[in-house]
Amino acid sequence: MAEGVRDITDATFDGDALKSDLPVLVDFWAPWCGPCRMVAPVVAELSEEYAGKMNFYKMNTDENPAVPTKYGIRSIPSLLIFKGGELKGTIVGFRPKSDLKKRIEEALV
DSSP states (O other): OOOOEEEOOTTTHIIIIITOSSOEEEEEEOTTOHHHHHHHHHHHHHHHHTTTTOEEEEEETTTOOHHHHHTTOOSSSEEEEEETTEEEEEEESOOOHHHHHHHHHHHHO
């Protein structure tokens, strides 16, 4: 069931991210953000590598202000990792794929 990176909104966040049976990575981004456009293909590759082990979502912070505010997101891109409804990791800014994999592996334990 490889669906890649799916969109998530303020309205669907609780059901998709917090109530997911699998760990979840949410990429908080905006269309005008250069580093966000750089991290997007890396997140897409990871979504294929972790298909069936983790769900991947992206949230446009311009269109969905409530969840980013709730989690104190002040810079984008910000990648938040959730497991069992709990925040397990936060990655702010562009990071190499190897760094992201390390953080995902830590969260999956």
